[in-house]
Amino acid sequence: MKFICLTLLLVSGITDSRSEQYTVVGPADPVFAVAGEEVILPCSVKPSISVVDMRVEWFRLDLKDSPLVHLYDDHEDRNTDQIQSYRGRTKLIHEELQRGNASLKLSTVRVSDEGRYKCFIQSKSWSDDATIDVRVEAVGRPPVITVDGFDRSGGLHLLCESEGWNPEPDLEWLDSEGVSLSSETTETHRNTEGFSLKHTITVYHSDDKIHCRVKLKHHMLETLINTTNNMFISWRTSVILISVFVVLVVIAGILIAVFVHKKRALDQLQDEHRTLQNEKRTLQDEHRKIQHERDKLLQSQKIIFPKAVAHLRTHTVKVTLDADTAHRRLIVSHDGKQVKYGNTLNAVDEGKHRFDYYLGVLGKDGFSSGSFYFEVQVKDQTEWDLGVTRESSKRSGISLSPDVGYWTVGWLNKSYWARDSTYVSLSLRVKPQRVGVFVDYDQGLVFFYEMESMFHIYTYTDQSFKKRLYPYVGLGYQSNENSTPLIICDD
Numbered sequence: 001m002k003f004i005c006l007t008l009l010l011v012s013g014i015t016d017s018r019s020e021q022y023t024v025v026g027p028a029d030p031v032f033a034v035a036g037e038e039v040i041l042p043c044s045v046k047p048s049i050s051v052v053d054m055r056v057e058w059f060r061l062d063l064k065d066s067p068l069v070h071l072y073d074d075h076e077d078r079n080t081d082q083i084q085s086y087r088g089r090t091k092l093i094h095e096e097l098q099r100g101n102a103s104l105k106l107s108t109v110r111v112s113d114e115g116r117y118k119c120f121i122q123s124k125s126w127s128d129d130a131t132i133d134v135r136v137e138a139v140g141r142p143p144v145i146t147v148d149g150f151d152r153s154g155g156l157h158l159l160c161e162s163e164g165w166n167p168e169p170d171l172e173w174l175d176s177e178g179v180s181l182s183s184e185t186t187e188t189h190r191n192t193e194g195f196s197l198k199h200t201i202t203v204y205h206s207d208d209k210i211h212c213r214v215k216l217k218h219h220m221l222e223t224l225i226n227t228t229n230n231m232f233i234s235w236r237t238s239v240i241l242i243s244v245f246v247v248l249v250v251i252a253g254i255l256i257a258v259f260v261h262k263k264r265a266l267d268q269l270q271d272e273h274r275t276l277q278n279e280k281r282t283l284q285d286e287h288r289k290i291q292h293e294r295d296k297l298l299q300s301q302k303i304i305f306p307k308a309v310a311h312l313r314t315h316t317v318k319v320t321l322d323a324d325t326a327h328r329r330l331i332v333s334h335d336g337k338q339v340k341y342g343n344t345l346n347a348v349d350e351g352k353h354r355f356d357y358y359l360g361v362l363g364k365d366g367f368s369s370g371s372f373y374f375e376v377q378v379k380d381q382t383e384w385d386l387g388v389t390r391e392s393s394k395r396s397g398i399s400l401s402p403d404v405g406y407w408t409v410g411w412l413n414k415s416y417w418a419r420d421s422t423y424v425s426l427s428l429r430v431k432p433q434r435v436g437v438f439v440d441y442d443q444g445l446v447f448f449y450e451m452e453s454m455f456h457i458y459t460y461t462d463q464s465f466k467k468r469l470y471p472y473v474g475l476g477y478q479s480n481e482n483s484t485p486l487i488i489c490d491d
Contacts, residue, residue: 022049022100024121026130033114034422035138035166035194037399038107043119043130048100055122056092056102061131062115069117070104072097085112111136111166111194138194139422140164143171143212145225148200155202156227160212163196169216171197176209203227218402218421309454312438312447315373319363319471319488325353325395326361330475333485336364340485341475355395358385359480363471366391371440374471375451377487378411379433384486385410385419385474386435388446390467400474407446407460408472409435418448418458426458434489441465 022045033039041058045051056072060083067083070090077092091105102121106113114136120129140162148157160171168188173181187198203210213222254268320336328345332338339361350356363374378384385400387408400406400419409418409426416426430453438447444463449456473486 020126024128024130026132030133030135033109033136041104043102045100050098052097057120059118112192138166139219142221143223155204160199162214164194166194168195169214171199171214173201174211312373315371317372319374321361322364327355327359337488338485341480358477360474366468366470368468373438375436375489377434380484382482383476388469389472392467409448
């Protein structure tokens with residue numbers, strides 16, 4: 001009888017142990033994150049049993065001694081020994097633990113977060129783990145071109161610098177015809193903020209535009225410098241000024257010697273005075289030329305841009321906002337021409353066609369070919385997004401980027417951004433009041449313009465739309481304390 005009881009206990013123990021066996025599963029491919037945003041590192045158990053009563057540990061495998069990223073044990077988070085740089089940025093979704101989901105939410109992603117992570121889950125009688133490879137993408141600062149001097153043959157030394165990229169981007173010089181130019185010296189450094197680059201080149205031609213372009217996958221930032229005659233003239237002007245300084249030193253020496261050779265010194269002073277007068281007239285002539293070139297450039301801008309605006313407006317379409325797609329906190333006017341933020345949720349359904357995170361709304365009509373254009377007044381609004389999106393793009397838990405079918409620009413956290421796969425900071429000389437959106441569907445182009453001050457904001461190039469596009473208008477995400485409406489301009 002004792003033998004039978006012992007046998008039953010052993011069988012029961014083996015059965016219970018097997019019932020607790022599970023496999024920890026992570027993604028087979030690397031997880032790509034964007035610097036400054038948040039990312040979910042997937043980890044779950046199969047079969048989908050509750051891990052509420054288990055120990056969940058997240059480590060960095062590529063750092064010494066596998067430092068702790070996040071620890072859940074005995075039904076609560078225990079992050080006393082957590083890496084300092086992760087403090088306040090990690091979170092397990094406790095409601096998901098009941099369904100076997102131990103994924104880690106990492107906010108405000110940094111370049112230093114890139115690496116290999118381990119998700120380790122342990123029960124009383126079993127344990128398993130999975131490895132997740134995290135890659136971080138960061139779009140750096142716009143390149144800056146500076147003049148680094150001249151050589152003896154009259155060549156202009158140019159230096160292009162940019163920093164804050166990850167992974168390492170490509171930097172190239174281009175002339176006005178788009179032909180690539182070879183860099184003479186290159187420097188690349190990496191720190192916790194990403195890669196920084198310095199490239200130099202020497203230019204021997206005037207009246208030419210030289211571009212410095214930094215590229216990373218789908219992202220590109222570019223700046224240019226116009227190496228006109230004026231720039232080479234400025235070099236000669238510097239030589240003249242140095243000559244004048246030397247002459248003044250000589251004059252001072254002559255004045256000291258006047259006590260010995262009074263008459264000869266007086267003659268020399270008169271000659272130097274005539275030279276200085278000639279130098280002064282030369283400088284005045286150069287200054288007038290520079291002023292004339294600047295005035296011509298400003299005048300050409302005043303002529304060209306209004307003609308471009310007139311062409312854009314020949315493609316104007318009537319846009320009416322579709323209230324059925326609007327976030328429940330938005331209020332769309334009866335005529336569909338205005339949208340503003342409301343402090344409470346509207347008593348409407350939470351349909352799958354409605355935005356639930358971004359405060360967005362779509363236009364009723366879409367376009368799948370040709371070109372179309374519309375304008376939106378953003379004056380006095382402190383947070384907004386404008387652009388176009390695919391008909392099939394998700395509207396729940398999304399990021400406004402071409403990767404998920406959104407092409408937009410916006411004003412967020414007191415900065416202007418183009419929302420490509422990552423944020424691209426825009427340096428605008430004036431605050432936009434009325435923004436025009438022009439789409440060339442067949443060429444894969446989306447242009448944004450400030451219509452009152454008449455300047456270009458940003459352009460998406462080489463895009464593949466594939467499906468019908470709809471106008472998108474948004475007031476940021478989650479909340480917006482500014483009640484000023486965004487207005488569709490049909491005039």
